[in-house]
Amino acid sequence: MDPASSIATALAGRIAGEAVQPLLGRARRELVKRGVKKPRDAASVLANLGGPHRGNLSTLGLLDELPAGVTDTQIKHIVQQPTFTALARQLIAIHLCTDDPWPIGESREEAAPDRHDVVWRVQRERIEEALGILLSESLTGTDVHALTPYLRALFAALDRGCRDVAASMRLALSESDGGFSWAGHTLELAAIGSVERHLAALRNEERASAAERERWQQEYLDAFLYRNEKIELPDLELRTLIPYREIFVEPDAAMLEMDVSGSSDTTGTRNVVSRLHFADLLDALDRTVILGDPGAGKSTVSQVLACQWCERGKGVAFLLKVRQIRFSRGGVNLVEEIERALRDFYQKPAPPGMVEELLLNGSALVIFDGLDEVPTTVRGRDVSDVIETAGNVYPLSRFVVTSRRLGYSSVRLDQELFCDYMLRPFNDGQVKEYVGKWFVRRAGGRDATVDQLVENFMEHSKTITDLRQNPLMLAVICLLHAGYNEIPRSRPKIYKKCVELLLRTWDSHRGIGDPVWDIEAFEVVLAEIAYHTLLTPEYQDGMTESQVREVAAKNLLQEAVPDRATAVQLARRMIDLCRGRAWMFTDVVGGIPGEERYSFTHQSFQEYFAAQYLVRHADSPEQVGDEITRNIASGRLEILSQICLSLASGKFQYGASLVYHHCLAANSGRSAVDDAALVEFLAKSADIVMLNGTALQLTADRVVQCLTKGTHAQLAKHLLRADFRHADSMQGMVAQAFVRLRDDRPSEFVRIMHTTLWAWENCLQEGVIGLTGEVGFASWLSRFFEGGLYYLRGGGESCTAMWLMRRLADPATDQPTRDRCARILEQLAALTPDDIVPEDAPTPPYALFKGSERSSRTVSTALLRSPRYSVDARAGLAYLTMAFCELMVQNQPGVITESHSVLNDFMRARTLRQPARLPEGVSHLPRKDQERIRSWAAGDIDFFEWADESVAVS
Numbered sequence: 001m002d003p004a005s006s007i008a009t010a011l012a013g014r015i016a017g018e019a020v021q022p023l024l025g026r027a028r029r030e031l032v033k034r035g036v037k038k039p040r041d042a043a044s045v046l047a048n049l050g051g052p053h054r055g056n057l058s059t060l061g062l063l064d065e066l067p068a069g070v071t072d073t074q075i076k077h078i079v080q081q082p083t084f085t086a087l088a089r090q091l092i093a094i095h096l097c098t099d100d101p102w103p104i105g106e107s108r109e110e111a112a113p114d115r116h117d118v119v120w121r122v123q124r125e126r127i128e129e130a131l132g133i134l135l136s137e138s139l140t141g142t143d144v145h146a147l148t149p150y151l152r153a154l155f156a157a158l159d160r161g162c163r164d165v166a167a168s169m170r171l172a173l174s175e176s177d178g179g180f181s182w183a184g185h186t187l188e189l190a191a192i193g194s195v196e197r198h199l200a201a202l203r204n205e206e207r208a209s210a211a212e213r214e215r216w217q218q219e220y221l222d223a224f225l226y227r228n229e230k231i232e233l234p235d236l237e238l239r240t241l242i243p244y245r246e247i248f249v250e251p252d253a254a255m256l257e258m259d260v261s262g263s264s265d266t267t268g269t270r271n272v273v274s275r276l277h278f279a280d281l282l283d284a285l286d287r288t289v290i291l292g293d294p295g296a297g298k299s300t301v302s303q304v305l306a307c308q309w310c311e312r313g314k315g316v317a318f319l320l321k322v323r324q325i326r327f328s329r330g331g332v333n334l335v336e337e338i339e340r341a342l343r344d345f346y347q348k349p350a351p352p353g354m355v356e357e358l359l360l361n362g363s364a365l366v367i368f369d370g371l372d373e374v375p376t377t378v379r380g381r382d383v384s385d386v387i388e389t390a391g392n393v394y395p396l397s398r399f400v401v402t403s404r405r406l407g408y409s410s411v412r413l414d415q416e417l418f419c420d421y422m423l424r425p426f427n428d429g430q431v432k433e434y435v436g437k438w439f440v441r442r443a444g445g446r447d448a449t450v451d452q453l454v455e456n457f458m459e460h461s462k463t464i465t466d467l468r469q470n471p472l473m474l475a476v477i478c479l480l481h482a483g484y485n486e487i488p489r490s491r492p493k494i495y496k497k498c499v500e501l502l503l504r505t506w507d508s509h510r511g512i513g514d515p516v517w518d519i520e521a522f523e524v525v526l527a528e529i530a531y532h533t534l535l536t537p538e539y540q541d542g543m544t545e546s547q548v549r550e551v552a553a554k555n556l557l558q559e560a561v562p563d564r565a566t567a568v569q570l571a572r573r574m575i576d577l578c579r580g581r582a583w584m585f586t587d588v589v590g591g592i593p594g595e596e597r598y599s600f601t602h603q604s605f606q607e608y609f610a611a612q613y614l615v616r617h618a619d620s621p622e623q624v625g626d627e628i629t630r631n632i633a634s635g636r637l638e639i640l641s642q643i644c645l646s647l648a649s650g651k652f653q654y655g656a657s658l659v660y661h662h663c664l665a666a667n668s669g670r671s672a673v674d675d676a677a678l679v680e681f682l683a684k685s686a687d688i689v690m691l692n693g694t695a696l697q698l699t700a701d702r703v704v705q706c707l708t709k710g711t712h713a714q715l716a717k718h719l720l721r722a723d724f725r726h727a728d729s730m731q732g733m734v735a736q737a738f739v740r741l742r743d744d745r746p747s748e749f750v751r752i753m754h755t756t757l758w759a760w761e762n763c764l765q766e767g768v769i770g771l772t773g774e775v776g777f778a779s780w781l782s783r784f785f786e787g788g789l790y791y792l793r794g795g796g797e798s799c800t801a802m803w804l805m806r807r808l809a810d811p812a813t814d815q816p817t818r819d820r821c822a823r824i825l826e827q828l829a830a831l832t833p834d835d836i837v838p839e840d841a842p843t844p845p846y847a848l849f850k851g852s853e854r855s856s857r858t859v860s861t862a863l864l865r866s867p868r869y870s871v872d873a874r875a876g877l878a879y880l881t882m883a884f885c886e887l888m889v890q891n892q893p894g895v896i897t898e899s900h901s902v903l904n905d906f907m908r909a910r911t912l913r914q915p916a917r918l919p920e921g922v923s924h925l926p927r928k929d930q931e932r933i934r935s936w937a938a939g940d941i942d943f944f945e946w947a948d949e950s951v952a953v954s
Contacts, residue, residue: 086361095166158850208351218582250278295472315363362396380411425469530609540597611643623659720793825876
């Protein structure tokens, strides 16, 4: 009999299926965590165990054994209770631990009558006794002796079902390396040990009645949700609590592979073996560690998980803050600690033995929040031992532990028992969802204004994607946006605003003194600490509290206070201000009192303050340039270098421009790779610092020089972006750089014009080049529509053809530009051969077709304004229009209508094959041009060759 049929037909099939899921889930996670490939049929077995037989528990076969007055409905209610499910799980675990393989469905006694070991017999008897207690207390008024035959029959059926489930699990995972060789340690032996404790809890004479236990549990759930379903919305002025559904955005998590290297880096050297969405994390909870950087939302995630555990009827949740647990020399009693929290925090003291029973029967989710926040009087390793012990003593309950990533190595839990997950940074979709919820909450409802605010926020924060990926920093940036109605364009200015926002709030809440004075003094101190922790090897893991205090006191004495006593006092107050704050600079690794390690919570802020220190101590822009060159050559600290550029503008006259001149004037022996990296960095930064025209032109010259080396073809995208603040001027500067190249290295210039479409478009539009006979007519037409510059810029006109049409259609276009466009059209007409041979059709950007209505209007307007140009220019415009019509027929048929007047005349003439429908102005063109245009309208010639006319270009 196949596993699914055997389990589905077993009397206790549903209970076995429900009971085994945590065990099988744990088994599969252990295999994945160890890097073992998932067995092919494991997922199908899990599906079968939770399949159609669920909810269809049949006890008809035992009706004859039911005592008088007991109904089958009562029995069904009993087997759905957590205690019954827990007994089934324990029984499955016993079979996993003690059974030898035998055919599913075959009696154990028949298969191996001589292999009954003592453990199996003793534990089986105890589970049967516990089942008897459950039946007797649930069926009050029924004669216990009359229940005995039914109890034996029910237990025998349950035992068979659980045994078959265990065999199915073994079969499903038997092909995996390691199989269940580790299971006795991680899964089953602890479950066997819990049988006696569970039985003792059921025997407890002080145990409350079933009705009392059910009533207390419901009251506690209500109290728990009341206290925890609201989370704190970060607000620097008011403490605001709102339901988590209104602001919480579900993060993703990554399961980390077991660390067999012994490294103290708990995540950096460990592979991600699987990723899962937050919605799946709740079902994956077992022995779970949730790691994250400061501000990643670990505590919020644990709080939401606890609420959802309760809301979905999975059981009860006990949420314990590690820093609030009362540890003693002998450790801590978990049951007593939970009972204290129930009594003091929730005002819901538990009935005697209730907490122990919930932990034993698997109804409890226990969360230890902040393992790295161990009180200074307690060793972190001792806390880990307590948690590991609890996981063994209560094998059926789930345990979740949260910790900062950096502080976890010294308190890491046993990897044989616990599975580590890392919270992943927000992606753009999650950022947008959070910002939307944040502004809806602030505005009191969603409307078009909120949607516009969200779009503005996403656009303005593009330069700080690393910051907005962190939930806490995202909230701070939202406050910044709300306070200033924008996010500064310059990254350094964003950091400065965030720092002011945070420090002013800290000062006002802590009452340290004059806010302006404290911010300036605090920034000077943080600048030196950032410099050392970023660039001095011995401090790269952070500074101890005593080292921070010494640096702070020295700086304050030198710059802000009159005597050392005052400096030391303020240094201590500064450390107190930072301790436990996840916003900017805080304690990251615990230690003995006074020796905790401090560092920056985000490297971005660390680099911001380190840049302040470097520029503050620089004597010239050239010195800043040398520092930037070293950093970029090393392949790191790009943010620091960018901030140095910005700060140089504030310290030195023409500061950033002089830094650019120093870095770009000569390569100073740099390798080609290092030189290209430096040019790319300066090109990327040109949009966010103040630069004069000379510095911008020098940057454009160096970008074009890099292009001649056959690599780094995309460097220009940083200067030619559509949203570059000097976009129009920069396109001209890049063209001037090509003019220099043409004068110095004409053959290289020609090569680039032939091979690099965006460069050709740029030079054509700026008048550096014209159309020549070196390329066929149809090839020129294709280039007009391929949009190389559009792709490079990430916006703007979809292609050169539309750039030209729009300049002709716009009455505001200056005369030099009109003349340039007319010359291009005249050249196109002059290159048109008598016999047009079609070539492969171009692949225009989708933007051309997405805005086809607008494009059609532009072409039509350009045609209407064409009489003011020469007949040759008008002929060139006609050829460009005909090519446009061919593209639209193939990709957007029906877009060109009568509303487009002259353009529609071209289209109708072509589609109906009736040259007489062409616009009257065609008759005023030179005879050769008239003949070509009429032949095109009649369908005798095509500009492009279409491989498949049914396929639209996208």
